[in-house]
Amino acid sequence: MSLNTEKTEKEFKRAMTECRTVFAGKLKDYGASWRIMRPTTLTDQLFIKAKNIRSYEITRKSLVGDTMKSDFMALVNYGIVGLIQLDRGFADHVDMEPDEAMKLYDRYATETYDLMLRKNHDYGEAWRDMRVSSYTDLILTKIERIKEIEDNDGKTTVSEGIASNYMDIINYSVFGVIRLSDDSTAAISDAKK
Numbered sequence: 001m002s003l004n005t006e007k008t009e010k011e012f013k014r015a016m017t018e019c020r021t022v023f024a025g026k027l028k029d030y031g032a033s034w035r036i037m038r039p040t041t042l043t044d045q046l047f048i049k050a051k052n053i054r055s056y057e058i059t060r061k062s063l064v065g066d067t068m069k070s071d072f073m074a075l076v077n078y079g080i081v082g083l084i085q086l087d088r089g090f091a092d093h094v095d096m097e098p099d100e101a102m103k104l105y106d107r108y109a110t111e112t113y114d115l116m117l118r119k120n121h122d123y124g125e126a127w128r129d130m131r132v133s134s135y136t137d138l139i140l141t142k143i144e145r146i147k148e149i150e151d152n153d154g155k156t157t158v159s160e161g162i163a164s165n166y167m168d169i170i171n172y173s174v175f176g177v178i179r180l181s182d183d184s185t186a187a188i189s190d191a192k193k
Contacts, residue, residue: 015177019076032096049074050139072176079170083108112167127175135172
């Protein structure tokens with residue numbers, strides 16, 4: 001295992017712990033209210049967060065006060081909600097206790113982490129040399145793919161399915177959290193390039 005790989009694992013776990021803490025806090029405040037979200041609504045929620053990041057990258061202004069890091073964290077958490085919803089389907093009312101939601105969160109966070117490790121090995125830590133704004137564009141591309149798959153009743157012919165796209169969104173978002181934690185000027189300098 002290379003030094004960078006060890007660093008990535010540590011940083012990734014730290015970022016995921018931060019996202020999990022936010023998820024647990026919101027679960028305490030709101031319960032699993034997201035259980036009523038249909039797949040298309042969840043996709044639109046992901047879209048809103050990613051567009052907010054892109055808007056900030058272009059204008060360098062936020063009138064609401066959201067930060068890029070908080071939006072990347074929201075993308076992580078909504079991506080995991082998406083994986084849960086794919087597995088369980090949506091509900092007409094909140095039908096999940098917080099303990100069960102956290103167990104599912106941890107399951108999908110682990111599966112996504114494992115995917116990151118495999119891809120990071122194959123791609124040789126390429127994410128470290130990418131611009132943060134590229135993560136945003138790739139996330140928006142993944143969301144557009146999900147929309148197309150949803151419009152095709154969840155069917156693909158040769159492409160990855162919705163779950164794979166959610167996991168990629170989560171991983172790019174975690175990379176964003178890592179980069180923005182390391183260097184708060186990363187996004188602004190990337191946006192100028």
